[in-house]
Amino acid sequence: MARLGAGGMGIVYLARTAAGELVALKVIRSEHAGDPHFRARFQREARLAAHLRSPWVVRVTDADTESRAPWLATAFVAGPTLAETVATLGPLPARSVLVLGRRIAEALTDLHTTGLLHRDIKPTNILLDRSGPRLIDFGIAWGPATTTLTTPDAVLGTPGYLPPEQVHGDSAGPASDVFALGCVLVHAATGRAPFGTGNPAVVLYRTVHEEPDLDGLARLPDPARATIVRCLAKDPAQRPGTAELRDALHRTGALTRPGPRPSRTGEPPGSRPPLPDPRLPLAHLPSPAPPQADGADGADDWLPPGVLRLIAAHAARALDPPPRADPPAHEEGGPRETAEGSGEPEKGPEAPDSTRRRFLAVGGTATAVLATGVIGAALALRRGPGDGPPTRTIALHGTDTEEQRGAELAVNAHNSRSGIRFRLALTALDDRGRPAGTEAAARRLIADQAVCAVLGPASGTAVRAAGPLYAAARMPMVLVSSTVGELPPGSPQPDDPSTTCVTRIGDELLGMPLAYYLTGTRPSRRTAVIEDEAGGTVATELAAGFRDQPPVGGTATLHPVAAHDDIRPAVAQALAGRPQAVVYAGTSPERAAACARALAAARFTGARLTIGPVMRPAFLTAAGAAAEDWVFASPYTEPASMTTEGARAFTAAYRARHGTAPGPWAAEAYDAVNLVARALEALGGGSRATRGRIVDQLFRTTLDGVAKPVRFLTGQDHSFDPTHTAFLFQARHDRFEFLGRYDRLKPVRRGPVRH
Incomplete structure (x- = not known):
């Protein structure tokens, strides 16, 4: 139905079982499937994961480890990741942090008892649901006494959440997962990773040699704060066990449990509040039954209303999958990258793939319901004036005059064309040139569901502040005049592709x-x-x-x-x-x-x-x-001195509107808007063109722009092709x-x- 993500081990798809249940289907890459040692370890992982009974770990529903393309299916959770939630709404309330920590500690207790270590606990591997958090991605999980699922010299885990002992190359244990969970809780409570972001080598150095940044953690109650700080001890022996952490957060959480909410809609005090935005297609539908809990920490209302709205929006998008393209024929089953990079699973000619096909079947009746229900409602919300085409908004992060003028010309030129499938709108938000203002502006733009892409920010400092937020929210960040520099947005991993689209040659x-x-x-x-x-x-x-x-x-x-x-x-x-x-x-x-x-x-x-x-x-x-x-x-041109037809037309339009020649970055911003428009056009321009899909399409889009050609190199980091893009x-x-x-x-x- 849709591609959810990819990592070094495999590709994850949204699929539906024959019974109609949505699942996340992880299909192992062919280069690993052919390795008998890897296959044996994958079989062990699937077998152990199937025995996990914690309600806070995504449930393994089925697996086929013997297929030519081995796969594992888990229950699908439509909620946002913790990373996206914090990037969009800021730090969680103190009580939400305590419930989050207790539930994930419970999940780790079950995981460790089974004989597994997770080894990659981070905000992008925790999904939020109304009933509680869910720990996902066992792609590098393994037992303390087993060999790893990756190459011998690989560093398993994510810089910023990797404990010092693993940085040193020592063996990992349950305390390693505790360290990572402590980092996650600091991130949830403060909005920042305790060892910062940026160059992975620098982050690893800070993890080993420096103390964590705990500014903002003081708002947590003393017992919980002290226990979380112990999780970050350099010495694994000084960290609490998962059971001790769970109990400490539980005791503190019980003391901070809020009283019943006043009734505003006639519901009994203390009952579950309705979702705040009834216009969302799924807002009025009942949620799946939550896991059984003892209720001591009041987890039934553990999240604030803003997060509930975000969960509802994710649930709506989950029922709006992209249409499936016909994959090219291939001699082997399993996922294949198509020319467009869709990565849809392909059908192999032999019988073993039949077990996988039962997860990929989508009934015609269900498809029809989606088309007339969710998709229709989403399109209705995005219609332009009257019965015209829908309007898609591009935001300018910052107030660079030339970039704004160039972007405005591109929007006007697009909207003046006949037969367009969507209209464009432009909004600008000033970040006041300060990191705090940059983060606030990014969160506002992320929360505005009308915004489908962002141009800017225009400075490296602002990019470093906003980049991780946009990356976590899958917001396309199209850089016109600035570059990423040494910061990989959100320190993107193979399963967390960057949303940063750089459109200029680096200095x-x-x-x-x-x-x-x-x-x-x-x-x-x-x-x-x-x-x-x-x-x-x-x-x-x-x-x-x-x-x-x-x-x-x-x-x-x-x-x-x-x-x-x-x-x-x-x-x-x-x-x-x-x-x-x-x-x-x-x-x-x-x-x-x-x-x-x-x-x-x-x-x-x-x-x-x-x-x-x-x-x-x-x-x-x-x-x-x-x-x-x-x-x-x-890296920028002077269109008034260029002789190409496009540059002449752009310069004439700019002069007519502003009475002067275009300045630096005006033509480049014009091209950036047209790049986004071309990506939207390829996706149909409507509600199917979600932020995540726009990101993927941008890197497959080429443009012979007014200023220069815009193309991207194939590969994991989507680098901008610098050929013929500089001027003297x-x-x-x-x-x-x-x-x-x-x-x-x-x-x-x-x-x-x-x-």
Whole structure:
């Protein structure tokens, strides 16, 4: 019925049994299914998991470990993950955290008693339901005395939730799961991972050597807080057992149980409240019977109304699966990636697949009910004015004037076309340039169900703050002028693909157009690179690129300078090699200007080059006359100076609306909106185009835009294809003059270089 996710071990699908029960069907990848050792371990996992009886672990309903494509089916829980919930609504109330911790501790007690360790407890592996949380994903679960389900040198688990002993390579035990649960509870209570996010290696270092960030945990009662803090002890022996953790949270939870809610709709006090939004298709339907509980912690009303609304929305979307495409024929059963990347399971020709097919059957009657009920209701809520096409809203995270103007032109151009299947709307939200404002803006946009994609934020700092929130909520985040940098949004794992769609070349790759210039436009057989360590990894990557692949197959010398040192000695050392070109590998306009002045003082007349972050008025001011003729590789274009038909039309429309030429990033934002529109068009434009599906479609979409071609490389990280997407400018007469796309420049003739 639909693809729910994928990991290193297999692909998970939403399926329906012959009896009509929704299940999550995990099908093992063919490269693992052919490994007899892996198959034996998978059989053991399925057998042990089938004996789990905790109501807080998703129930294994069936499995076929002998099939050519082994599979395991578990009960489907339509609720959101804890990660999405916190990203959308912020930290959970204290009492919700206590119930969450107690229930997952109960689940772990059952898991460990059975002989399994989970080993990947994290917010994305916990689903929330009205009756309680559910622990999912046993993809890397294994017993303490068994071999792992992955390669011998792999690190099992997720940085930020991985205990120190596993980082060191020591064996895991029940205390390892307790550590991860402690991290999860801190995340639920504070909205932040206790060891931060970002570069996985940095997060692992913090986990081993630094204390956790517990700011905000004080709102929990003292006994519970103290027990959760013990879960994060570096020494496994100092952590509480799962039973001790369960009992501590239970005692505290009983003391904090709220009294009956006042009746507002005539229901008896203390009864389950109705779902707050009756317009949702499933809001009036009864939920599945909750697991039997002792009721001591009042788990029947353990979640606040906002989370109940989110659960109802997920339940509605679960009954709106995408139409199944006909998969290509293949000699082997099991899931296959189609040209569109749908990854639908295919039917194999042999009998063993018959057990799998019984889970993939969807009755025609059920399909008809869905089409006329849920889908029809969803479309009715999204209709535009009158009987026109539905309206899909794109949000601009931030208030960059040029990006907003470019996006507005794209929206207007789309809506003016005849025969469109959907209209576009644009909304903008100011994050006030502060991390707290960025997170608040992201949560508002995530909570607005009308928003199908976000453009921005426009700064790296804002991306680092908002990225994990958007990733957890599966909100498409289309970056126009900023990049991800060192942060993988939400530290995405193979089963948690990034929702970040970068549409520009990274600064660290801008050495490529500079090398192209020094090869075809102004050849340099001897190139000197001033590596300014103040530029961080960008400077390091630029310098390494020239060192490994010098222009024209010549030589390149590197001359590093410490972040706070005078740059002039490095320039003098570089000139001693009589280079034909000097490249400033750094990001500081002021330090680049110091380099320019030093070269001018030495009367150097060769090519002088650097990258976009330096191309600021501050460089022209600080360098003065020494700035003349410097060449810059830029990730954005100047459409008013381009000669293509699309650029001319865009510039004319921009001038007509604003009375001036478009500035940096206007054309790129125009292209970004058109990229989203093209993805929506491929999905039909209606309610089927959910946020998650838009994310997947974006990376399969190509666009020959006004500014540049937009394409993505195949692979797990969906990297932007930087080919033909950079532009060159040159400092002339106290301004930056557009030269053109780097691969379209003609050779220039220059006299011999003076040193």
